[in-house]
Each structure stands twice: as C-alpha cells, then as structure tokens.
Amino acid sequence: MVDTPAENVKLIVDGKTFELPVITGTEKEKAIDISNLRKDTGYITLDNGYANTGSCKSAITFLDGEVGILRYRGIPIEQIAENSTFLETSYLLIYGDLPTKTQLTNFSKSFTKHAAIHKDMEKFFEGYPATGHPMGILSAMVVSLGAYYPELIKPEPSKEEIDLIAVELLAKVRTICAHSYKKSIGKPLVGPRDDLQYIPNFLHMMFSTKTKDYKIVPEMVDALQTVLILHADHEQNCSTSTVRMVGSSWANLFASVSAGICALWGPLHGGANQEVIEMLEVIQKDGGNIQKYINKAKDSNDNYRLMGFGHRVYKNYDPRAKIIKKRAHDLLKKLGIKDPLLDLAVTLEDAVLKDDYFQQRKLYPNVDFYSGIIYRAIGIPTKMFPAMFAIGRMPGWIANWKEMKESSETRIGRPRQIYTGRLTRDYVPMNNR
Numbered sequence: 001m002v003d004t005p006a007e008n009v010k011l012i013v014d015g016k017t018f019e020l021p022v023i024t025g026t027e028k029e030k031a032i033d034i035s036n037l038r039k040d041t042g043y044i045t046l047d048n049g050y051a052n053t054g055s056c057k058s059a060i061t062f063l064d065g066e067v068g069i070l071r072y073r074g075i076p077i078e079q080i081a082e083n084s085t086f087l088e089t090s091y092l093l094i095y096g097d098l099p100t101k102t103q104l105t106n107f108s109k110s111f112t113k114h115a116a117i118h119k120d121m122e123k124f125f126e127g128y129p130a131t132g133h134p135m136g137i138l139s140a141m142v143v144s145l146g147a148y149y150p151e152l153i154k155p156e157p158s159k160e161e162i163d164l165i166a167v168e169l170l171a172k173v174r175t176i177c178a179h180s181y182k183k184s185i186g187k188p189l190v191g192p193r194d195d196l197q198y199i200p201n202f203l204h205m206m207f208s209t210k211t212k213d214y215k216i217v218p219e220m221v222d223a224l225q226t227v228l229i230l231h232a233d234h235e236q237n238c239s240t241s242t243v244r245m246v247g248s249s250w251a252n253l254f255a256s257v258s259a260g261i262c263a264l265w266g267p268l269h270g271g272a273n274q275e276v277i278e279m280l281e282v283i284q285k286d287g288g289n290i291q292k293y294i295n296k297a298k299d300s301n302d303n304y305r306l307m308g309f310g311h312r313v314y315k316n317y318d319p320r321a322k323i324i325k326k327r328a329h330d331l332l333k334k335l336g337i338k339d340p341l342l343d344l345a346v347t348l349e350d351a352v353l354k355d356d357y358f359q360q361r362k363l364y365p366n367v368d369f370y371s372g373i374i375y376r377a378i379g380i381p382t383k384m385f386p387a388m389f390a391i392g393r394m395p396g397w398i399a400n401w402k403e404m405k406e407s408s409e410t411r412i413g414r415p416r417q418i419y420t421g422r423l424t425r426d427y428v429p430m431n432n433r
Contacts (some may be wrong), residue, residue, distance in 0.1 A: 013041045027062055044416045055236060056244065057155045059407065060093060060399050063235045065313035070320065072233060073097070081323045086228045087198055089113070090395035091098050093233055094166055095401060100207070107167075108197070114171040114420050115192035115201065117141075117179075118148050125183045134180040135265040136389040141176045142169070143258035155250040161407075165253045166398045173394050176199070177387045178205035184383070207379065215295055218377050223331045227371045230320040233396030236312075239270065240264040242396045244404045245413040253401050260397050261390050270389040273372035276308040280348070288340075298357050308369030309352060310362070320367040328370045331377050345373050361367050 008019040009032055018040055021033045031054050038044050047053045057337040062071045070077040073092050080089055091099045091107050099107060121144065128137055145168060152161050179189045182205075190208045192201050200216045203224075207214035217224050234240070247253070264270030283293050296304040311318050332342060349365050352358050375385055404410050 001147075011037075011041070013043060016041075023057075025057075027064070029064075040414070043420075046418055050241075055241060055413070056202075056404065056407070057230070058236070058400070058403060059096070060396070060403060061233045063313060065311070068317050068319045070234070077230065077319055078323060081226055081229050081320075084229060084391075085198075086225050086232070089229050090170060093395045093399040101268050107333040110167045111171040112192075112194050112196060114167050115175055117172055121145075122149070122179070122189060125189065126185060130184050130186055132180075132184070133265075133359070134177060134184070134384050135261060135270075135390070137180045137183075138173070138176055138387055138390060139258045139261040139265075141263060143255055145169070145172065146252055146254040149254075153252045153254070157252075162253070162276075162402055166402075168256060169253070169398060170394055173391050175201040175205060177384070177391060178202060179383070180387065181206055181384055183380075199228070203378075217335075219331055219334045223327045223374050224378060226324060226327045227374055227388070228392035230324055230367055231392030233393070233399065237269070238266070238296055239393060239401050240396055244400050247401045247404050248410055248413045253398065256401050257394070257397050260393070264390055264393065265386055270386040271394075272307065272368035273375065274382050275390070276369050276372040277341070277376060279307045280315055280344050283348070284341055284344055288344055290344070290351055294348075294351060294355065306348075306352065306363075308372070309358065309365055311366045317364045318366045321365055321370060324367055324370040324374070325365070327378075328373045331374060335377060337377055341374070342373055342376060344374070345369075348360045 007022045009022060011020055012020045018037075020037070023030070023031045034045060045053070060073065062074070063069065072080055072089065073096055075092070075098075080092075084092075086107055088099060088104055091104065121141065124144065125137075125143065149165070149168065152165055154161075157165070157385075175192060182189050190205050192211065193204055196204055196216075199221050203216055203220065204214055232325045239260040242263040244258045246258040246259040251259075267275050279293075283290060286292070291298050293304070293306065297306045305361050329346075332346075349369070352363070352365065358364070371388075372382075372385060375388060376382070380388060
C-alpha cells in the first residue's frame, strides 16, 4: 500500500504557484506527483534516462542503492539466496507470497509438463545460422510462442490464462536457450527430461548428447541457482520498464517479454557479464598486466572502464555481489578449475578492492563480475551470458507485466520530449535544390 498524500510541494511557474502532491511509499521513499503538471502549467519535466522519474507504483521489489538493500516482496535478498530455490522465488515474485508445499509442488510439476517446445518450433532452429546470437533467437522464439497459443493472445487475459502463459515462458525459456547453444555448435537438440528439476534439466539440455548424459554436479546447480535468484528482479531497470511500457499498449505477455529480451541484450544491461569476460581476455592477451588497465581506468583523460565494477543504482556494495562472490569462489575451489582467465579475474578483483581510488568512489565488483566467472566455470560460452540473464529475469518481467495489467492506474506509456530541431520552413521542390 502507498500512503495517501499528506503534504504538497509548491512550484512557482511564470509567477504562479502550483501545489504538487507528495506520495510516500511503504519504505518512506518520497515522490512528487507531476501527473497533472502539463495540464496545469503547460510545462513538462526533462529527465534524461528517467534517473529521477518514477513510472509506476510497484509492490514487487524494493531497492535502496545508497545503503545496499534489495528485497523481493519484502524479504531480504540475503535470506532468499540462502534458503530459497529459483522456482520458489519465481512464485514469490509473481504471486506475492511464498508458496505452500502443495502450491510449490504443483508449480514445479507444471514446468515438467510445459518444458518442451512444439516440434514445429524445433524446425525454426534449422533456419538460423550457427553465428546467430542466442538473444536474437530467444527474442524471436518467445514472440513466436504466441502463434501456438492464439487463445491466450488477447487484451484482457483471465487470471488462469496469465498463469498458463507464465508457466509456458518460465519453462520454455531455458529450453530455447539450450537449443540455441546446441545450434551454435552444430550439435543435435536435446530435449528436457521429466525426472529432472528446473536447473539440472537446463544443464542436461545444454551439455548432454544423444548418446551420453551430462553428469550433474551439485555445486554447479547451487551456483547457477544463486545467480538466477539474484537476477530474478531488480526494480524498474531498462528491460523491466520496457516490458511494462510495451504491455501498457495491451500487447500480450509473449510480445512484451520479447521486447524485454531485446532491451536486456545491450552490453550496458544484460550483456555486462559478457563484457567482463571479454575485458579479461583483452588483458590476458596483453600479457596479463592488470595494473596497466587499473591505471587506465583511473586516468581522467582515458575513457577506459573496468567492466563489472560499480553500478548505476548502488552507491554502496551491491548486496547481490556479496552473495555471489562466495558462490563463485566456492565453486572454483570445489571444481579445482585451472583457468588462467579465471585466475586473472580473482587477481583483478583483489587489486581493485585494495585500491583507494575505487574504495573512495565505491566502485566495488558487482553481480555481473561474479556471474560471468560462474558461467565460465560451468562451461557456458560467453555468447550465452545475456541469455542466462534472461532466464533469471523472466519471473520479474512476468510479475511486473501482471502487476501493470492489474493496476487501475496503468496508462499507455507515452513520454514527452523537448524539440530541438529546425523552426518552420517551406518545402523546396527538387528542381530548386
């Protein structure tokens, strides 16, 4: 619930005073409601990147970047990562409360039932080149799912229909991602197994062959589960706000999520962990001189950035990074992996954490830095990293789309602009140009 406005702020425009209501959230964060600003004053606000603009009211995730707090439906991320599973977390985000044992059992069974994609959709992979990026394929395949469920493509789906679409998306996104990987390496597709749970099933489809089953390592399952939980939702980020924006036009959930996947694809968002590994590869090829690249990042005359350090929202240590850091180090130790690139990552992490420059600016390793390390340790190729992010973020997208559809305050997204183009001028015929 959000408190009823109990105070106003005064805005003076052209000598006239206007009162704008203040909205207070449950965590006491405050917002100035400018919904009627243009109607009352003729002015709009300008906020590049919407860094200071709230686009909605939401009860899903609370984030306070100043002190490093992240909660799903009121539950601290530390408790969820330690005690929950990805499926239980998905249920929590979508439906608002932790499931009972019966609810979770039924939820889990539904994933087994809907894990496989239609045989006709499997043929789609034959049309993609091996060089096709998994994110492009994933976005296309997700929006194509709507063609197989035409009865669900409607402006106002029922609660039961939304539940079915949610299960279809959560179950099939891992299958599509695994099939994309198989296509990229020229290997036959491997379908899901009824006897495997969510994450082991994904690893099976990724790494098993037609003749040999992949050996599921519990530590890999635990590490991957943690990454997916930490990526499950993160307030109104670029991709989530895209899902809500597209959905506000009454676009169906398949289409809205497909748009979210495209937004996530960018290197400044879901591609950030891929950028971390590619950065490490550049440093490695240059002789592994970490200090050289640290100095470049500290040089105000150099545009170079260390990928995986600092965060747009967090001005403190990313709470997700604290959790995933331990998982990453435990996994490397348990597997005894000897990978020069991962060794380089650990060395870089240690050097940055000890450097006063980064400490003073609170540029700590973020979740993207460690998730890339975990993916590489498991054997997931770098090109697949953004797709892995999409699997994790799927419950958050669904929860936000569902919340947006159920809100009586939802309006179609339509930002304004400040025009900076040419003034009125006449058309010049071709012969006079």
